[in-house]
Each structure stands twice: as C-alpha cells, then as structure tokens.
Amino acid sequence: MEEEPYIHKIITTEEILYNPKYGDDRICKCGHPYYRHFDTYEDMRAVGCKYCDCHVFEEEEIANKTKNLFMHGLVICSCGGTVISNTGKVMYNHKENKVYCWICNKEYNSDYAYSMRKENTTVQLDQKEE
Ligand SMILES: [Zn+2]
Ligand SMILES: [Zn+2]
Ligand SMILES: [Zn+2]
Numbered sequence: 001m002e003e004e005p006y007i008h009k010i011i012t013t014e015e016i017l018y019n020p021k022y023g024d025d026r027i028c029k030c031g032h033p034y035y036r037h038f039d040t041y042e043d044m045r046a047v048g049c050k051y052c053d054c055h056v057f058e059e060e061e062i063a064n065k066t067k068n069l070f071m072h073g074l075v076i077c078s079c080g081g082t083v084i085s086n087t088g089k090v091m092y093n094h095k096e097n098k099v100y101c102w103i104c105n106k107e108y109n110s111d112y113a114y115s116m117r118k119e120n121t122t123v124q125l126d127q128k129e130e
Pocket of ligand 3: 079101102103
C-alpha cells in the first residue's frame, strides 16, 4: 500500500438543541414548561430550567398529567409510554392478541393489559409480564 500525504481524522460532536416542534408548553418533571429549559436570549441554548436546578427536560409522568381528567383508566408501559389510552386507543395485533407500547413498541398480552385497566386510575404494566 502506498502512503497518502494526509491522514483524515473524522471528529463528530454532539449538541443538544431546542426542538421547536416538540411543544413549548409540555411540562417537565420539575413542573416548568419545556421552553423554559432554553435560553431565549441566546439562540435557545439548552441551559436548563430558568426557575430551578433542573438541567434536563423530562416530560412529567403521564400518570400525573392525566390524573382525574378522563373517564377510563390509562394503561402504561414500564417505560411510561401509553399502551391503552384513556380514550381506548390501542395498538393491537389481532392475530397474536397483543398490544404494543406506543413509545418503545414493547408488546404485552392484550388480555393481561385489559385486565389491568381500572376506572380512573393509571396502571403501569409490569416489566416481567411480557
Ligand atoms: Zn425541568
Ligand atoms: Zn424547573
Ligand atoms: Zn414502552
């Protein structure tokens, strides 16, 4: 092999950036809205929450947000994603009798998922029951 005059080294950097499509009013676990976790005067730099010490935006638990708002129980995945919504929306595979988490796609036996559904409460499915 002949030698090249230069060695090319590729350097990648990762930057976390404001996502205008995410939803400015979504509430963080710290209780403050999404857009408050960025500096509006400095190009929306991710500086952490303006009102408290929260550095990383994490959406408030679905459990807290939807509490008492709906008639039906919400069934959520061990990851916190919705499996059966409070309006009854579900990703359902008829052939395999399975329902899926909308976020991580984890599958649950649908009989099990529905049997866990309770009026007005949010039930988190157990990681062990797959
Ligand atoms: Zn926060
Ligand atoms: Zn905060
Ligand atoms: Zn999930």
